[in-house]
Amino acid sequence: MDETKENRFMKYLRRERLPNIFCAGCGIGIVMNTFFNGMEMAEVPLEEVVMASGIGCSSRIPGYVKCDSLHTTHGRPISFATGLKLANPEMNVVVFTGDGDAAAIGGNHLIHSARRNIDITVICINNSIYGMTGGQISPTSPQGSYATTAPYGALENPFDLSRLVTAAGASYVARWTTAHPLQLSKAIKKGLNNKGFSFIEVISQCHTYFGRKNRMGSPIDMLKWMKEESVVKRKADKMDESELEGKIIVGEFHNKPAPELSQINCKLLEDKCTAGKSSAFRSAYQGD
Amino acid sequence: MKTENLFIQGNEASARGAIKAGCRFFGGYPITPSTEVAENIAIFLPKVGGTFIQMEDEIAALGAVIGAVWSGVKAMTATSGPGFSLMQEHIGYAAMTETPLVIVDVQRGSPSTAQPTMASQSDMMQARWGSHGDYEIIALAPSSVQECFDFTVEAFNLAEKYRVPVMVMSDEIVGHMREKITIPEKVDVLARQMPFEGPEEFLPFKAAPDGTSAMPAFGDGYKMHVTGLTHDERGYPDASNPEGHFQLVKRLCDKIRKHTDEISRVKNYYTDDAEIVVLSYGIPTRPSLKAVSMARDQGLKVGFIKLDTVWPFPEKTILEGVGGAKRVVVVEMNLGQIFYEVQRVLSGVKVELLPKIGGEIHLPEEILQKIKLQGGL
The missing domain is CATH 3.40.50.970 (Thiamin diphosphate (ThDP)-binding fold, Pyr/PP domains)
Structure with missing residues (x-):
């Protein structure tokens, strides 16, 4: 392989913003690669994509991508994305978020958007820790795992985000890890093509904080752990609870089309509009 | 319609x-x-x-x-x-x-x-x-x-x-x-402005000297990055740059502060010869104006200033409206908020507060009583 050959997805990036802020070996690089791969597989041009993100390492992705993007407040990007989508349903709205952003401070927005089945693709990079603030415990940290704010091990039960979002009403839900880039690309493709709320959970390595605190100091250790401990959902469904202890269940959790909010809303506007045309598209630019 | x-x-x-x-x-x-x-x-x-x-x-x-x-x-x-x-x-x-x-x-x-x-x-x-x-x-x-x-x-x-x-x-x-x-059938509506520049030249976070700036929509091809972090004129994060932060935040404040006169809407009533001025905003302006006209009926030289815009605080307009008055009574439905702003602006004038909380509006008689209470009238 020619080592000087440029990554084929460089064309999607804001070159002037590179290098990025991510630690060498961070899972976010793999997620970005798989996102662009999935986007091409879905035949969605980047021109039709707008991104929103919250606060945290994962939420820095949109700032490097050459598309319109809102880097918003902690935990709330899905609420901004809801406004983006409803005001212009033509756009393909993608949210990048993390476990702290989506499951702790933003948990309410996550479940309500799933309930609405609004056509947004949420990619949640779950590294079980707060990376940007320096390694604090998160709502998805495994019980007993260590973090700066869990010096004696996590006391609480973690969220199973994919099951949570499935129960809340999302029409497409999948979980993979950064050790499964091809499966992940396919899930992103399906998520982008799904007209409804799509949630793709990516178990990812934060070797800098989670790894170091939990005896997996290198990204390779963590990728090996994810590969070895992953069980595909079809197989996991036949296993009992004790066999699944400490395992990462991967695969599609839900894939069933359902009525989507922005389309339902467009129908309402067509039915109720008495002003001749039902579209408010870019109406801010119209004078009196 | x-x-x-x-x-x-x-x-x-x-x-x-x-x-x-x-x-x-x-x-x-x-x-x-x-x-x-x-x-x-x-x-x-x-x-x-x-x-x-x-x-x-x-x-x-x-x-x-x-x-x-x-x-x-x-x-x-x-x-x-x-x-x-x-x-x-x-x-x-x-x-x-x-x-x-x-x-x-x-x-x-x-x-x-x-x-x-x-x-x-x-x-x-x-x-x-x-x-x-x-x-x-x-x-x-x-x-x-x-x-x-x-x-x-x-x-x-x-x-x-x-x-x-x-x-x-x-x-x-x-x-x-x-x-x-x-x-009315029609009202004046200000349309959002598209930039003259194309996506390559346009800077979404650079304002004209008059404080205004164009704003394209997502999907218009401008590929904007919008962040709450300190950012440069392109919108790119630049959070550890002291000078850049100062320039950005100063501009955000100045685009309003420096255009206070254009933004402000303040109405003066009977202020030309007023010795006492009542100042209020929102719903208590109505009993205030009533109280002021009752005072005028009694021969008292009382004026009234109604703030239609409260922020940015219309300092200059208030100073002009109060003119040579000796006393100002601020009527508001709290225990004193805008009162302190008025006090700050009118350093040489006696500024008094007529507060009211509990949910009921001031009565004109209460305001009239306050007007007459001091000031030797």
Whole structure:
């Protein structure tokens, strides 16, 4: 392989913003690669994509991508994305978020958007820790795992985000890890093509904080752990609870089309509009 | 649609004003005493192609509004004290990202949940300082149902002109009372400006000297990055640059501060020869004006200043209006908020406060008594 050959997805990036802020070996690089791969597989041009993100390492992705993007407040990007989508349903709205952003401070927005089945693709990079603030415990940290704010091990039960979002009403839900880039690309493709709320959970390595605190100091250790401990959902469904202890269940959790909010809303506007045309598209630019 | 005369509530007037001004998205959350704004707009918006959504909380409501604005529509929300508190996070975000939007805050008894069905003006300082950091917003204070309509229209135009959050500081009385109002066939609507430059040259966070800047929508090809972090003129994060931060925040403040005269709407009554001036805003301006005219009937040289815009604080206009008066009485429905601003501006004048909380408006007689209480009249 020619080592000087440029990554084929460089064309999607804001070159002037590179290098990025991510630690060498961070899972976010793999997620970005798989996102662009999935986007091409879905035949969605980047021109039709707008991104929103919250606060945290994962939420820095949109700032490097050459598309319109809102880097918003902690935990709330899905609420901004809801406004983006409803005001212009033509756009393909993608949210990048993390476990702290989506499951702790933003948990309410996550479940309500799933309930609405609004056509947004949420990619949640779950590294079980707060990376940007320096390694604090998160709502998805495994019980007993260590973090700066869990010096004696996590006391609480973690969220199973994919099951949570499935129960809340999302029409497409999948979980993979950064050790499964091809499966992940396919899930992103399906998520982008799904007209409804799509949630793709990516178990990812934060070797800098989670790894170091939990005896997996290198990204390779963590990728090996994810590969070895992953069980595909079809197989996991036949296993009992004790066999699944400490395992990462991967695969599609839900894939069933359902009525989507922005389309339902467009129908309402067509039915109720008495002003001749039902579209408010870019109406801010119209004078009196 | 022809000019209409209607007998409606202030909250409905705000909803109608918003739609007339071009609002085509409302993200809301129910809260007394503002709910009728959302209820009315939920009926009217779909009829003009606009979208209403009830979000899961007020934080999400304002988040959705900001998203809709960047999609190219004019958008608003309405709330009251407790919801206004929750919105502060995104008010700061909107100020930092120069996102034009309108918030109607129908003020109720505070602090905390206090008095849902009673009026106050207790959010005036929160409107100004509620989110963390140095930033500027614009706030108007309606005192009638007609002003609920007119000021909401004005709020949208000011928001678009300066790319800033604008607050209509209504209250439970003006929001719920019914009066006859006139809705004109046409109102002046300021359209959002597209840049002259193409995507390669355009800087989304560079303003003209007059404080205004163009704002394309997402999807227009400008590929903008919008962040609440300290950013450069392209919008790229630049959070560890002291000089860049100073320049950005100073500009965000100056675009409002330096245009206070253009933004301010202040009405003076009988101030030319006034020895005492009553100053108020919002609903207590009505008993205030009554009290002032009662005082005039009794031969007292009393004037009145009504602030239609409270923020940015119209310092120069107040100084001119007060002129040579010796005493100023500030009438407001809180225990003193704008009073301290007036005191700050009028350093050589005796400024007194006539506060009232509990939910009921001042009586003209109470104000007249205060006017006569001191000053040797």
